[in-house]
Amino acid sequence: MKTLGKSLGRAAAYGRRNPKLVIGMVFILLLLLFWLIGSLLVDLTQSQPISGLPDQSPSLQYLLGTDSNGRDLLAVMIVGTGLTLRIGILAGTIGLGVAVILGFLSGYYGGLLDTLIKGIVDVLLTVPPLAVLVVIAAMRAEAITLNYMIVIVASLSWMLPTRTIRAQVLTLRERAYISMAKLSGMNNLEIIVKELMPNLMPYLAAGFVSIAATAVLASIGLEALGLGPQYLPTLGMTIFWAISFSALFRGMWWWWLPPVVIIVILFVGLFLLTAGMDEIANPKLRKTM
Amino acid sequence: MTIIYLFKRVGLFFLVVWAAATLIFILPRLATSRNPIAERIGQTAGSAGYLSEGVDEMVKAWEAKFGLDQPLWKQYLYHLKDMINFDFGYSLAFYPSEVRELIYAALPWTICLFGMATLISFVLGSLAGALLSWPTAPRFLQYLLPFFLTLSAVPHYLLGLVLLFFFAFTIRIFPLYGGYSIGTVPGFSFPFLLDALRHSVLPGLAMFLVGVGFWSLQMRGIMVMGLEEDYISFAEAKGLKGNGIFFRYAVRNALLPQVTALAISLGQVISGAILVEVVFSYPGLGTLLLKAVSAFDYNLISGVVFIIILIIAAATFLVDLLYPVLDPRITYHRSTT
Numbered sequence: 169m170k171t172l173g174k175s176l177g178r179a180a181a182y183g184r185r186n187p188k189l190v191i192g193m194v195f196i197l198l199l200l201l202f203w204l205i206g207s208l209l210v211d212l213t214q215s216q217p218i219s220g221l222p223d224q225s226p227s228l229q230y231l232l233g234t235d236s237n238g239r240d241l242l243a244v245m246i247v248g249t250g251l252t253l254r255i256g257i258l259a260g261t262i263g264l265g266v267a268v269i270l271g272f273l274s275g276y277y278g279g280l281l282d283t284l285i286k287g288i289v290d291v292l293l294t295v296p297p298l299a300v301l302v303v304i305a306a307m308r309a310e311a312i313t314l315n316y317m318i319v320i321v322a323s324l325s326w327m328l329p330t331r332t333i334r335a336q337v338l339t340l341r342e343r344a345y346i347s348m349a350k351l352s353g354m355n356n357l358e359i360i361v362k363e364l365m366p367n368l369m370p371y372l373a374a375g376f377v378s379i380a381a382t383a384v385l386a387s388i389g390l391e392a393l394g395l396g397p398q399y400l401p402t403l404g405m406t407i408f409w410a411i412s413f414s415a416l417f418r419g420m421w422w423w424w425l426p427p428v429v430i431i432v433i434l435f436v437g438l439f440l441l442t443a444g445m446d447e448i449a450n451p452k453l454r455k456t457m
Numbered sequence: 458m459t460i461i462y463l464f465k466r467v468g469l470f471f472l473v474v475w476a477a478a479t480l481i482f483i484l485p486r487l488a489t490s491r492n493p494i495a496e497r498i499g500q501t502a503g504s505a506g507y508l509s510e511g512v513d514e515m516v517k518a519w520e521a522k523f524g525l526d527q528p529l530w531k532q533y534l535y536h537l538k539d540m541i542n543f544d545f546g547y548s549l550a551f552y553p554s555e556v557r558e559l560i561y562a563a564l565p566w567t568i569c570l571f572g573m574a575t576l577i578s579f580v581l582g583s584l585a586g587a588l589l590s591w592p593t594a595p596r597f598l599q600y601l602l603p604f605f606l607t608l609s610a611v612p613h614y615l616l617g618l619v620l621l622f623f624f625a626f627t628i629r630i631f632p633l634y635g636g637y638s639i640g641t642v643p644g645f646s647f648p649f650l651l652d653a654l655r656h657s658v659l660p661g662l663a664m665f666l667v668g669v670g671f672w673s674l675q676m677r678g679i680m681v682m683g684l685e686e687d688y689i690s691f692a693e694a695k696g697l698k699g700n701g702i703f704f705r706y707a708v709r710n711a712l713l714p715q716v717t718a719l720a721i722s723l724g725q726v727i728s729g730a731i732l733v734e735v736v737f738s739y740p741g742l743g744t745l746l747l748k749a750v751s752a753f754d755y756n757l758i759s760g761v762v763f764i765i766i767l768i769i770a771a772a773t774f775l776v777d778l779l780y781p782v783l784d785p786r787i788t789y790h791r792s793t794t
Contacts, residue, residue: 287472293721294473294773298728299762300480306750306758307484328721385612389732392614393747407618411736416622417633424622428615439610 189444195437199249199430206246214240215247215401226422233422236413239401245426248403251314252384252434258315259322259383260376267326267375271333272360276341286334289327297324297382298389305395314397317387325382329375336371340364370449374442381438388431403427462781470774477766478540481759482533545760550752556760559745564764566636567741570657571730574664575723582672583715587708589673590680593699605670613729617663617736624659631659634738660737664730675718679711686710713784720776723769731765 183190213219217237224234232241274285304320305312340346341364349359365372390396391404394412398405406427410416415423520526524535539545545556588594589602608616625633637643637653683689684707692702734743742761749757 290469291473291476294469294724294770295477295766296724296727296769298731299765302746302750303481303484303758303762306753306755307487386728388612389614389728392732393735393750395750407615416618416626419626421622424618428618431615432611435610435612436607439606 186444186447188440188447192437192440192442192444195433196441199253199434199437202430203246203250203253206242207250210240210243210246212243212247215243219243223420225420232426233420235406235409235415235420235423237409241406241422241426244401244406245403245430247401248406248427249430251400251402252388252431255314255318255321255387256380256384256438258318259325259387260380262319262322263326263379263383264329264372264376266322267329267333267379268372270326271330272337272364274330275334275337276356276360276364282334285330289330292324292327293331297386300324301386301390302393302395305390312395312397314400314402317390317396318383321383321386321390322379325379325386328382329371329379332371332375333368336368337364340367370445374445374449377438377442377445381435381442384434384438403431463778466774466777470770473770474767475537477763477770478537479533481540481763482536485755485759486529540763543764545763546756548749548754548757550748550754550757556756559757560742560760560764563740563742563745566739567730567734567743568768570661570739570741571664571727571733574661575668575726578665578668579672579719582669583676583708583712585669586673586676586678587680587703587711589677590684591703591707602670602673605666606674607670608666609668609670609674611667612732613663613667614732614736616667617660617733620659620663621736632656636740656739660733660739663733663736664726667729668726671722672715676711676715679714680707683707683711709783713780716776716779716783720773723772723776727765727769 217239220230220234220238220240222234222236222238224230226233230240230242232245234240235244270285270289274282301320301324305317346359346363349363354362387396388402388404388407391402392407392411394405394408396402396405396408404427407424410420410424410427413423415421517526524532527535543557543560545560548554548556548559551559585598585601589598621633625631632638632655636656637649638656641649641652643649643653689702689706692706697706730741731743731746733739734741735747738744742765746758746761746765748754749761
């Protein structure tokens with residue numbers, strides 16, 4: 169108990185020095201809570217079309233009103249928040265996996281492989297992600313599933329973290345303790361997992377958040393173009409429907425404003441989280457922010 | 458050594474363009490379940506009654522006409538040739554317009570609006586960021602920064618949606634949609650340009666507000682680290698004036714990483730611009746892309762996507778060429794990072 173209290177106290181002290189990290193976490197936690205509590209209290213089947221009267225303004229029965237297809241927008245927001253968080257977590261995991269493997273291969277082994285990976289990263293960084301995603305999504309004959317979309321947005325969000333990890337590995341692998349580990353008979357894989365990985369933890373965590381943010385941004389962008397999973401009430405699809413049904417010009421603020429607010433909270437949260445993690449990974453930044 | 462850098466950079470440019478052209482070739486052929494010709498003829502035959510007679514022969518004939526009966530490598534070479542010539546064929550959704558004409562009509566809108574918005578937010582943001590790191594900076598900038606930083610995390614098009622609601626729907630000072638008023642004829646007359654300008658304020662503002670916070674934060678970070686360098690102390694010791702040190706020593710050195718960041722961010726910026734156009738129904742490439750996607754007009758999709766990638770590759774190339782000009786020290790030896 170005592171040690172727990174102590175580490176909590178230390179965490180609180182650190183939080184005071186790095187308020188961005190704390191506020192960012194709070195924002196993301198708020199969304200998680202909204203989704204959790206909402207799923208318990210609200211009937212989520214109401215997020216499907218024609219579950220209520222269309223075009224209702226907010227009332228006691230429909231707290232956020234309904235859209236022109238008769239979806240209860242509160243239920244839509246809860247389901248959509250859950251789906252968006254899922255996209256972020258899964259795409260972040262996939263993307264980080266790719267970034268770690270390529271970054272370590274490139275930075276640790278070097279040589280031809282390094283040139284190749286660096287070239288691919290450079291080319292892909294120049295290509296606007298949304299343009300490629302649109303082609304991939306539009307080519308699909310059937311309606312896109314959520315998992316398919318997660319894979320395609322993850323496939324274009326790993327480049328910058330790969331670059332960071334590679335640069336870090338390049339500087340770390342020349343350190344004395346790595347030579348020491350080599351002399352003591354560790355093989356390459358052991359060195360990567362036991363010596364390099366722990367030292368890169370802050371970068372990996374920051375990489376995860378940045379990939380998740382890029383992937384969510386891309387997925388909501390695709391959805392807003394109508395290229396998302398058509399049958400799922402995601403936040404981006406809600407914006408797409410709101411634009412297609414001219415909700416803005418019909419004064420139906422309850423249709424387009426809630427997804428905008430949730431997305432803004434999510435992105436500001438992720439942004440603060442990234443900034444806070446950068447401070448951990450890169451102490452030089454502390455004075456500048 | 459600059460020559461080698463130039464060759465490498467030109468090489469990268471062509472690599473990107475080639476990758477884009479190849480991608481556009483490969484992706485539709487991966488979706489083997491769909492044969493666009495058979496689908497199209499099937500639809501037409503269906504609408505004319507159930508005449509399935511001769512459909513197979515027709516599909517074959519059209520495939521020969523489009524060169525689809527050729528071996529794959531030949532098709533690929535033809536495709537590359539078409540891409541180089543900007544020949545994307547006819548648009549299916551706007552037949553008989555050619556994809557090329559549609560793109561030529563949309564291109565100036567996108568380039569003018571978003572090129573300008575990016576440039577303005579880059580210049581003003583960098584200047585504000587530089588000032589923020591300076592001891593004698595105006596105080597109001599410090600209060601503005603958190604506000605603009607928050608905005609920089611918001612996707613462009615969502616901010617556009619909110620701006621549209623406030624400035625076009627609630628207080629009606631700006632037009633609701635489009636790039637010019639209905640009934641006016643696009644041309645280089647003064648009233649038309651004024652009209653177009655009025656329509657571009659809100660989408661431009663959305664791009665600007667999101668960009669400016671990012672650039673000022675980044676610039677401030679670079680400046681603060683640079684201010685500790687010896688050359689700044691030396692310049693002060695020489696008795697140079699504050700302004701001279703600020704612009705000629707501090708800002709000039711900080712601009713280098715800033716320009717690199719600009720080159721990297723262009724791809725993201727155009728992705729945002731595409732969606733901003735959709736929100737405002739602005740007559741540029743983004744809106745064209747949306748129309749192409751919703752009509753499954755494959756020729757138009759690949760044309761627009763190819764042109765977007767080409768523009769970004771060209772812009773990144775130009776920015777990178779600026780780099781050695783800004784920094785005379787750069788000789789482009791092989792570096793490790």
